[in-house]
Amino acid sequence: MNSSLESVLQHPGIWRGSQRAQAAEAVLPTGFAALDAVLPGGGWPRGALTELLIRRQGIGELRLLTPALARLSEEDGWLAWVAPPYVPYAAALAAAGIDLAHVLVAKPASDADTWWTAEQALRSGACGALLAWLRAADERRMRRLQLAAETGRAWGVLFRHARLATERSPAALRLLLEPASEGLAVRVLKRRGGPVNRPLVVALPDAGRTTSVLSLARS
Amino acid sequence: MLWLALHFHSLPLEVFTRGAAVSGPLAVAEKLGGRTRVVACNAAAEACGVGAGMAASAAQALADGLVVRQRDALAEQAALEGLAVWAGRFTSSVSMAPPAGLLLEVGTCLNLHRGLGNLLKMARSGLEEVGYAAAMACAPSSRGAWLLARAGVEKAIHEPARLEAILVTLPVALLDQPAGVVEGLDRIGASSLGDCLRLPRAGLARRFGQALVDELDRALGRVPEARAFFEPPARFERALELPAPVHVAEALLFAVRRLLPELEGFLTRRQAGVQELELVCRHERRDATVVKLGFVKPVRDAGRMQLLMHETLGRTRLPAAVHTIVLRAPRVQPLAGANADLFRTQHGEADGDLLLERLRIRLGPDAVHGVETAADHRPECAWRPAQGSKRAAAANRHRPLWLLPDPLPCRDGRLKLQSGPERIESGWWDGGDVARDYYVAEDGDGARLWVYCDRVSGEWYVHGVFA
Numbered sequence: 001m002n003s004s005l006e007s008v009l010q011h012p013g014i015w016r017g018s019q020r021a022q023a024a025e026a027v028l029p030t031g032f033a034a035l036d037a038v039l040p041g042g043g044w045p046r047g048a049l050t051e052l053l054i055r056r057q058g059i060g061e062l063r064l065l066t067p068a069l070a071r072l073s074e075e076d077g078w079l080a081w082v083a084p085p086y087v088p089y090a091a092a093l094a095a096a097g098i099d100l101a102h103v104l105v106a107k108p109a110s111d112a113d114t115w116w117t118a119e120q121a122l123r124s125g126a127c128g129a130l131l132a133w134l135r136a137a138d139e140r141r142m143r144r145l146q147l148a149a150e151t152g153r154a155w156g157v158l159f160r161h162a163r164l165a166t167e168r169s170p171a172a173l174r175l176l177l178e179p180a181s182e183g184l185a186v187r188v189l190k191r192r193g194g195p196v197n198r199p200l201v202v203a204l205p206d207a208g209r210t211t212s213v214l215s216l217a218r219s
Numbered sequence: 220m221l222w223l224a225l226h227f228h229s230l231p232l233e234v235f236t237r238g239a240a241v242s243g244p245l246a247v248a249e250k251l252g253g254r255t256r257v258v259a260c261n262a263a264a265e266a267c268g269v270g271a272g273m274a275a276s277a278a279q280a281l282a283d284g285l286v287v288r289q290r291d292a293l294a295e296q297a298a299l300e301g302l303a304v305w306a307g308r309f310t311s312s313v314s315m316a317p318p319a320g321l322l323l324e325v326g327t328c329l330n331l332h333r334g335l336g337n338l339l340k341m342a343r344s345g346l347e348e349v350g351y352a353a354a355m356a357c358a359p360s361s362r363g364a365w366l367l368a369r370a371g372v373e374k375a376i377h378e379p380a381r382l383e384a385i386l387v388t389l390p391v392a393l394l395d396q397p398a399g400v401v402e403g404l405d406r407i408g409a410s411s412l413g414d415c416l417r418l419p420r421a422g423l424a425r426r427f428g429q430a431l432v433d434e435l436d437r438a439l440g441r442v443p444e445a446r447a448f449f450e451p452p453a454r455f456e457r458a459l460e461l462p463a464p465v466h467v468a469e470a471l472l473f474a475v476r477r478l479l480p481e482l483e484g485f486l487t488r489r490q491a492g493v494q495e496l497e498l499v500c501r502h503e504r505r506d507a508t509v510v511k512l513g514f515v516k517p518v519r520d521a522g523r524m525q526l527l528m529h530e531t532l533g534r535t536r537l538p539a540a541v542h543t544i545v546l547r548a549p550r551v552q553p554l555a556g557a558n559a560d561l562f563r564t565q566h567g568e569a570d571g572d573l574l575l576e577r578l579r580i581r582l583g584p585d586a587v588h589g590v591e592t593a594a595d596h597r598p599e600c601a602w603r604p605a606q607g608s609k610r611a612a613a614a615n616r617h618r619p620l621w622l623l624p625d626p627l628p629c630r631d632g633r634l635k636l637q638s639g640p641e642r643i644e645s646g647w648w649d650g651g652d653v654a655r656d657y658y659v660a661e662d663g664d665g666a667r668l669w670v671y672c673d674r675v676s677g678e679w680y681v682h683g684v685f686a
Contacts, residue, residue, distance in 0.1 A: 058666035058684035062620045078571055086621035086684065090590040090602035095616035105604070106578055106587045113582060120578065126571040179665020 028155060031067025032202045039173065040192045044068050047153040048172035049146045053189070055162040057085055059179040063096075063204045064186075065157065069129060070097035072155070077128035078104040080121045083114045085133055102128070111136050115145075122148035122156050129155040139168060146170040165189060221326035221335075221377065223342070224364035225353040227302070227319045228371075232259040234294040237350030238461040238474045244282045245462075248275040249290040258290055294460075295319070298351075301457055303449040305349055305481040307488025309338065314361070314446040320368065322361045322446065335375055350477045358382050360440035366412075369393045379440050386438055387413030394434055400427050412438070455485045455548040464503075464540035468510075468532040471500065471544060475528050478546040483521040485548075492517030492554030496524060499545040500537065510535055513579070515572040517552045523573065530580045596645040597653050598622060598682060617641065619669045619683030626680035629670055634660040637667070644674075659685070 027043030029036055036042045044050055054061050069079055079102050081088055094100055106121075108114040111134075118132040122145060130149075137160065149156040158171065165176050174190040183203040188196040227233070231247045244264035246257045255275040267282035275287050295318060302321055306313045309332065312324035325338060332338040339355060346353055356367035357375035363382050367374060370389050376382045389412050391404045404427065409415050415423065415435060424432045436442040457478050465471055475498065486492055496512040512531055518524065578587045588604035592613045595601045601615075602622070639658030646652050655671040662668060669683030 056664060056666060058621065058668065058686045059664075060667075060686065062686040066620075076571070078574070084621075086623055087602065088590060089598075089618055089620055089622040089683065090592040091613060091615035092618040092620045093590070094592060094612040094614035095618065096620070100589065100591055100605075100610040100612045103590050103610075104575070104587065105590060106582060108582050108586060117578060117582065121574060124570075124574040126574040 026153075028068045028071065030064070031071075032064070034200050035064075035186060035202050038188055038191070038196050038200060044155055045172050045192075046155045047150050049142070049149050049156040049158060049170070051158050051160055051169055051171040051174040053160055053162045053165050053174065053176045055178070059177060060184045060204045061159065061177055064177070064184060064202065065131070066093075066096040066098065066205075068155075070099075072128040073097075073099035073102040075128055077126055077154075078102055078121070080104045080106060080127045080130045082106050082118050082121065082130060082132040083108055083134070084131070115141055118156070119145055119148045121152075122154045123152045125152040125154070127152065127154045129157065131157045131159070133159045137164070139170065143170045146172070220324060220359060220361075221329070221357055222359070222361040222364040223323040223325045223338075223355060223357050224316075224361070224368035225302075225306075225321040225323070225342070225346075225355055226365070226368035226371075227299070227321075227351055227353050229259055229352050230295050230298060230319045231290050232261055233351050234291060234298050235288050235460075235462060236261060237477055238459050239463060240473055242462050244269070244285045246275070246278050246282075246285055246287050247290050248278075248287050257287075292318070297458075300449075301481050302349070302351065304451050304455075304457075304488070305345070305484035307451055308345070308480075308484035309342065311448075311488060313449045315449050316365055320365060322365060324361075325357070339375070345480055348476065349480050358440075360438060361444055361446055362434065362437040363440060366393050366438055383439055387411060387416060391415060394431070396427075396431055396434065400431060403427060451485055451488055455482055455551070456545060457481055458543055458545045460543045461541065464542050466537060466540050468500075468535040468537050469529075471498075471541065472525075472529055472532055474544050475532075475546065476525055478544075479521040479524050479528075482524070482546060482548060483519060486519040486551065486554070489551060490553060490555065491551040492519045493548045493551055494518075495549055496528075497547040497549060498528070499547060500541040501543040501545065502537075502539040502541060505539050508535075508537060508541075513576070513584070515575050517554045519554055526573075527576055527580060530577055534580065596643050597651065598643070598657075599624075600646070600651070619667075619685045621684040621686045623682055623684070626671070626682045629679045629681045633663045634668070634670065635662075636660050636670075640672075643671075657682070 026046045027041035028046055029043040030039065052061055073079055079098065081104065084105065088103065088105060090100055093103060106117050108117050114134060118130060118134065121127045121130045145156060162176060171190070172192055176187040176189050178185040180201050183201050185199050185201050187199040232245065235247065236242050236245060242261065244261065244267060246260040246264050246269055248255045249258045257269060257271055257273045257275055257278050259271060260269045264282050264285055269278040269282050269285065279285050279287060299315060299317060299319065303313050303315055306321055306323055310323050310325055310328045314322040316322055329335055329338065332341065335357065342355065354368045354371050355373055356364050358364035358367055359377065359379055359382060363386060366386060366389055370393055372385060374385070376385065390410060391412060392401055394401065404415065409418060412435065420432060433442065437444045459474050459478055461474055494514050494517050498510040500508040500510065502508070510531055512527055575587065588606060589610060590602055591605040591610040593601055593603050636658045637660060640656035642656050644654045654674040656674060657669060657671045660668050660670045667685040668681050669685065670679055670681050672679050
């Protein structure tokens with residue numbers, strides 16, 4: 001193969017079916033070796049959208065992100081939580097190693113404001129990561145978010161319902177998450193690079209194992 | 220010493236026009252000796268044949284729809300003070316030359332502004348932003364620079380010899396002398412400064428007064444001139460009358476943009492920043508609307524204020540038309556100036572505070588917050604929204620990542636308790652008394668919940684999710 005063709009093939013917009021795409025943007029190690037192994041570049045894509053499809057809250061979808069969030073919180077930039085369904089609990093975030101000084105929670109009153117907030121946060125370049133719980137998604141708005149993430153070089157994580165798995169999406173990475181006995185079953189629906197057929201199981205750090213201790217006594 | 224003189228030749232007109240982008244034919248008239256004469260007029264009026272010195276009635280006959288305003292000397296003085304405040308961004312040595320001039324000592328700040336050419340460019344574009352036009356001239360003596368600017372000779376002169384060569388050609392009418400002296404000079408055939416200089420000094424002083432000789436000496440830089448420097452006011456409050464009533468808040472932005480550079484100059488001069496800004500919109504027969512602007516940290520940059528003002532005004536409804544706006548900085552805080560980079564580092568750095576401010580304007584101040592831990596055993600009291608940047612963080616790995624804002628009654632029999640109990644009894648002193656046993660429970664679908672049994676009622680509740 002001559003060198004000019006080689007250089008063309010180095011272009012990040014081109015990938016060959018036989019191999020995983022070269023990561024155009026920097027990636028963020030997930031903290032789970034099994035997951036890093038299937039993600040292009042070996043981590044969460046920065047400057048792109050990641051879609052996490054879940055059937056219900058609480059199966060460990062946040063624990064999947066906390067190692068990367070903890071790493072990001074050492075850098076400048078916000079970790080923006082837009083329209084979270086519940087309260088992100090400060091003590092648990094701190095326990096996961098996330099610097100609370102970088103956590104920003106926004107609770108927009110309307111859907112339109114939610115989209116606006118997510119887009120502004122991604123585009124501003126002031127956010128290391130954006131976690132958004134969006135409703136009423138359409139492809140045009142998603143594409144705007146994807147472009148905003150590219151502009152702001154932010155890691156945009158969208159939590160959406162698993163029934164949207166068959167819909168088209170401009171997100172660079174789409175993962176379907178399902179509970180499994182020994183952690184979280186992750187199916188890669190879309191990634192930059194060839195498809196992944198087998199689901200993989202990520203062993204999450206165990207949460208909430210308390211021993212029978214009285215809180216008053218421990219203080 | 221190098222002096223920069225600014226002569227605002229259209230000041231009588233600009234105090235009326237600078238609040239709006241375009242306006243119809245407008246003339247400013249002044250009553251002199253029983254007749255009202257036009258002092259200045261804008262381009263639209265000039266196109267109809269109106270000119271300075273014309274009787275106001277004649278001007279009105281020439282231009283259809285001409286608006287004639289009475290000259291407002293007080294407004295001009297206030298405008299000149301505003302300009303002196305604005306000029307504080309360039310140098311701290313600003314001297315006023317009423318009614319329409321400013322003298323800036325710039326010789327000491329050329330390095331700061333990367334040379335005279337750059338300084339002049341900044342001054343010119345800055346003046347355009349605040350809505351004034353000026354003739355600018357530089358000379359080693361303040362009087363000399365002022366005469367050049369008055370004459371419209373826009374040159375930067377460093378050597379006294381060159382200054383003299385130009386000054387001698389200027390007419391004596393530019394001198395700051397009584398009309399009788401100028402007339403007298405004209406009568407003896409001395410129409411330019413050069414003519415005066417060629418006359419015997421002693422005779423000139425005897426006939427026209429020492430003041431004339433002194434002024435000539437000062438202009439040429441032979442005698443130093445003592446000038447009083449402008450002291451900026453302690454507070455910033457600047458009003459701008461709008462040429463026409465404004466009904467839509469966003470349309471106020473143009474006028475606000477005129478005032479923000481003055482604020483920036485004020486803050487630069489004082490080495491300060493503002494964290495709050497107030498825009499007072501005055502209505503006819505109604506209380507004024509006050510639009511407030513808050514910043515995360517003290518700021519000085521007019522561009523940043525303008526951006527947030529734009530967002531704020533876009534979300535403001537005016538109850539009535541506005542005729543005057545007042546920009547007010549209630550409190551200024553010390554803020555060190557930014558250091559310029561020796562090496563050109565990468566720009567376009569993201570500004571986290573700006574994002575925060577923009578979100579707060581659109582979503583409301585309470586809808587955007589950080590989180591921090593609080594020293595309390597009750598889970599709902601152990602966190603709180605944080606507005607500042609310092610966050611308390613007490614880690615507890617037995618807590619769920621999601622906390623339900625209101626505990627949910629739980630009657631699901633399929634829950635399997637996995638660990639616990641963790642007993643929390645607290646809050647008897649403030650009325651929020653809790654007595655609970657917390658457990659980690661797993662529901663049938665793979666989610667792990669944080670549940671508690673209320674020890675008073677015996678009811679079960681879900682309080683968190685280990686997401």
